[in-house]
Amino acid sequence: MGMNGIKAFSIVALVLASMVTPLSAMAAGDRVVVFAAASLKNAMDDVAAAYKRVRDADLRVSYAGSSTLARQIEQGAPAAVYVSANEAWMDRLENNGRIAAASRIDLLRNELVLVAPVSSDVRATLDASADLRSLLGEGGYLAMANTDAVPAGIYGRQALRHLGLWDGLQGRIAQAEDVRAALALVARGETPLGIVYSSDAVAQADVRVVDTFASDSHDAIVYPAAVTADADTPAARNFLAFLQGEQARRLFRKWGFGVADGE
Structure with a gap:
């Protein structure tokens, strides 16, 4: 060239x-x-x-x-x-x-709700008289997002403490990495109950809302x-x-x- x-x-x-x-x-x-x-x-x-x-x-x-x-x-x-x-x-x-x-x-x-598998017949009212430990049955766990770091878990811990239920559930909480992982545990029937957002329940047909936590039981979501x-x-x-x-x-x-x- x-x-x-x-x-x-x-x-x-x-x-x-x-x-x-x-x-x-x-x-x-x-x-x-x-x-x-x-x-x-x-x-x-x-x-x-x-x-x-x-x-x-x-x-x-x-x-x-x-x-x-x-x-x-x-x-x-x-x-x-x-x-x-x-x-x-x-x-x-x-x-x-x-x-x-x-x-x-x-x-x-958003709102915070208690959910169960859609086939479950569990009923509960989320107040101070609720006996969630009994509703979990023998060896059952309550699914929650990580209660120290993940917002849904933090809100859930606040709500349970507000109702005086937190201490009675120690040793019976299955902590997941995020709220969708907690939701999946309930949807698959691996846990009888879980605490998730209302929007999560809308997104998952395999769970149903048992009750909604009062808005004053936790920080605004x-x-x-x-x-x-x-x-x-x-x-x-x-x-x-x-x-x-x-x-x-x-x-x-x-x-x-x-x-x-x-x-």
Whole structure:
């Protein structure tokens, strides 16, 4: 190849490089990774699908316990939007500068319920006279999400303590990694009772609600959402705005959630 040919080839290579690099950067900027509490799975899957129908977006959602997700964000996981099942884990990220504080919103509300397998005939009223230990039967366990770290488990522990039932259930609680894992134990009949969110009961046909815990027996169940500080992009902000729109709200209501402003 002559000198003129080499120069021509170099110019073409430089032009191609200048075209490829911005396109790659744009693709990365348009990608939105959402970290969402496990209890949101059915609803958020629907919301994500609806979003992709109106926007050409590279949207990916990862589900786990709120505590697990928050710790992953602290360790540098590439989440752009975080939706927690309680305020404490969002507070922790905000205090550590891990979210864009101005983006934080209260998105959803939920209720806490006692569930049993759909074939069970167990009946109970959740008050101080409830004898859940007897209802568990010989060797039976009460399924709960981790009561030290996972929001559903923390709310459940608060409610049981409020009713004076917590101490009597020690040694009879099966703690799961998140609320959906606790729900699965009941749905499969591995435990006769479980404490989950109302929305979880809506999502699982193999369980039924025995009773609902009074709202004053535990902290308010609020799902805050925010854009993370390391991925505060227009694409992330757009998805957060979509979560607050009427189309998303309809889907959240369908799966048993209340919207945070009560509408």
